[in-house]
Amino acid sequence: MAVEMLYFAWVRERVGTGSELVDVPGEIDTVAALLDWLARRSERHAAAFADRGRLRAAIDQHFVPLDTPLGRAREVAIFPPVTGG
Amino acid sequence: MAVEMLYFAWVRERVGTGSELVDVPGEIDTVAALLDWLARRSERHAAAFADRGRLRAAIDQHFVPLDTPLGRAREVAIFPPVTGG
Amino acid sequence: MITVSPAPIDVAAELDALEAGVGAVASFTGLVRGDDGVTELELEHYPGATESALEQLAAEAEARWNLSAVRIVHRVGPMTPGERIVFVGTASAHRGAALEACAFLIDRLKTDAPFWKRETRGGTTTWVEPRGTDDLAAARWRR
Amino acid sequence: MITVSPAPIDVAAELDALEAGVGAVASFTGLVRGDDGVTELELEHYPGATESALEQLAAEAEARWNLSAVRIVHRVGPMTPGERIVFVGTASAHRGAALEACAFLIDRLKTDAPFWKRETRGGTTTWVEPRGTDDLAAARWRR
Numbered sequence: 001m002a003v004e005m006l007y008f009a010w011v012r013e014r015v016g017t018g019s020e021l022v023d024v025p026g027e028i029d030t031v032a033a034l035l036d037w038l039a040r041r042s043e044r045h046a047a048a049f050a051d052r053g054r055l056r057a058a059i060d061q062h063f064v065p066l067d068t069p070l071g072r073a074r075e076v077a078i079f080p081p082v083t084g085g
Numbered sequence: 086m087a088v089e090m091l092y093f094a095w096v097r098e099r100v101g102t103g104s105e106l107v108d109v110p111g112e113i114d115t116v117a118a119l120l121d122w123l124a125r126r127s128e129r130h131a132a133a134f135a136d137r138g139r140l141r142a143a144i145d146q147h148f149v150p151l152d153t154p155l156g157r158a159r160e161v162a163i164f165p166p167v168t169g170g
Numbered sequence: 171m172i173t174v175s176p177a178p179i180d181v182a183a184e185l186d187a188l189e190a191g192v193g194a195v196a197s198f199t200g201l202v203r204g205d206d207g208v209t210e211l212e213l214e215h216y217p218g219a220t221e222s223a224l225e226q227l228a229a230e231a232e233a234r235w236n237l238s239a240v241r242i243v244h245r246v247g248p249m250t251p252g253e254r255i256v257f258v259g260t261a262s263a264h265r266g267a268a269l270e271a272c273a274f275l276i277d278r279l280k281t282d283a284p285f286w287k288r289e290t291r292g293g294t295t296t297w298v299e300p301r302g303t304d305d306l307a308a309a310r311w312r313r
Numbered sequence: 314m315i316t317v318s319p320a321p322i323d324v325a326a327e328l329d330a331l332e333a334g335v336g337a338v339a340s341f342t343g344l345v346r347g348d349d350g351v352t353e354l355e356l357e358h359y360p361g362a363t364e365s366a367l368e369q370l371a372a373e374a375e376a377r378w379n380l381s382a383v384r385i386v387h388r389v390g391p392m393t394p395g396e397r398i399v400f401v402g403t404a405s406a407h408r409g410a411a412l413e414a415c416a417f418l419i420d421r422l423k424t425d426a427p428f429w430k431r432e433t434r435g436g437t438t439t440w441v442e443p444r445g446t447d448d449l450a451a452a453r454w455r456r
Contacts, residue, residue, distance in 0.1 A: 077362070082428055085422045269341060
């Protein structure tokens with residue numbers, strides 16, 4: 001399944017890119033599993049995703065907990081807690 | 086005792102003036118007694134002060150209940166509840 | 171800190187002044203409503219006592235919250251629908267302080283400052299009656 | 314209703330637009346503070362998701378209070394101390410609705426909209442950490 005990954009703030013800096021298109025295997029069923037899978041493939045991703053408590057996610061622009069099923073996600077964003085306003 | 090009376094809003098309209106200097110006898114000891122005394126002297130004052138529940142007062146620019154002693158008041162203001170803002 | 175004047179209220183200038191060197195500015199602007207047939211609103215006040223009452227409210231707000239600036243501007247005299255009657259602005263390092271102090275000031279101003287509104291509808295003028303909800307709003311700030 | 318843009322925020326124009334035909338306008342302006350050595354603040358956001366989150370907050374406010382207008386303007390990109398980061402404005406016939414909705418919007422914006430602040434002090438840049446007090450402020454609006 002082709003998924004557009006988006007990274008923001010220090011997650012973007014640690015991964016080294018703001019977006020990437022990845023082909024996710026069918027057995028990867030949640031956001032957390034997607035992060036595990038990406039972390040196994042690259043040290044940069046592993047470093048960016050090391051502290052799960054500081055990560056937030058959105059599937060197709062809707063904020064979701066990390067244990068949310070991916071479903072037919074087309075865009076998954078990973079970022080730190082927000083600090084606007 | 087010489088007291089400057091001030092009237093505002095519909096109290097002013099009913100009395101017919103915004104201010105008047107009155108010489109208050111020594112036995113008039115509270116704002117309420119002052120209103121009674123003024124009402125006895127003129128029908129306009131009597132009409133203006135008829136409904137005491139709708140009157141508020143200030144002595145020397147400090148808001149006070151109507152039963153407050155006049156003390157050495159130099160300025161007594163009588164007016165309806167405020168409606169600013 | 172306090173202005174009571176027949177001049178129109180310049181909210182942009184007020185906000186500019188409040189913004190100097192702070193993190194958070196809250197403001198409230200009250201306007202003459204024209205939706206209920208009012209063609210003119212006239213504000214009467216008690217000169218001297220009005221300014222004292224507003225200064226005291228501002229001092230209370232500054233004692234209660236950590237504010238860098240407070241502005242209360244109240245217009246008096248005749249006004250038409252759409253014109254600004256009152257502006258309250260507060261500045262603070264923290265948004266909570268600015269927002270709460272702003273609400274406090276307008277709620278308490280409604281019950282504690284000697285202003286009286288007279289409305290003209292067609293050829294008839296009537297003095298505005300105080301509203302019980304204003305007393306309730308002011309009371310929630312008393313501790 | 315929502316603007317997310319690198320352009321400076323014109324609060325006078327925003328307030329003018331909110332004031333049309335109403336009785337009460339409340340506003341909040343958040344500014345870059347320079348008192349703690351910050352020389353530049355950069356706001357990153359999630360294009361598309363940001364606007365959706367702000368539209369949803371505005372819709373929540375309009376469902377909860379009787380508002381005639383809501384404006385949320387959030388700046389993104391680099392800013393310097395004294396510049397406006399965010400403006401929230403609400404208009405209503407009643408001051409309570411305008412004031413509460415304004416506080417609601419800025420409290421919830423802090424936790425619900427995908428913005429991230431990066432501060433530069435001297436040669437060092439750091440990502441701003443979220444504050445627990447922001448979560449508490451947002452939580453008080455949940456029923």
